[in-house]
Amino acid sequence: MSFKAIFRTIVFLALLFAMLYVGMNNTHVIDFHFPIAGTTAKAPIHTSAALIYFGIFAIGVFAGMALHTGGGRKKAKE
Numbered sequence: 001m002s003f004k005a006i007f008r009t010i011v012f013l014a015l016l017f018a019m020l021y022v023g024m025n026n027t028h029v030i031d032f033h034f035p036i037a038g039t040t041a042k043a044p045i046h047t048s049a050a051l052i053y054f055g056i057f058a059i060g061v062f063a064g065m066a067l068h069t070g071g072g073r074k075k076a077k078e
Contacts, residue, residue, distance in 0.1 A: 023050030
């Protein structure tokens with residue numbers, strides 16, 4: 001195994017731990033407003049802070065994965 005893969009795994013596990021820690025300590029219910037999306041401008045999402053935090057984290061992970069993989073296209077050889 002390369003050092004780069006081990007380092008990435010440790011960083012990802014640290015991020016997961018931070019998400020778990022925030023989720024354990026923010027169990028109260030909040031109103032989530034995100035007016036740029038349009039749907040929450042009139043009726044905000046009313047759920048636990050941990051669930052909203054997890055959703056934002058998951059969207060960020062998927063966006064990072066999509067940007068990192070580049071859509072699966074291979075570069076042409078010159």
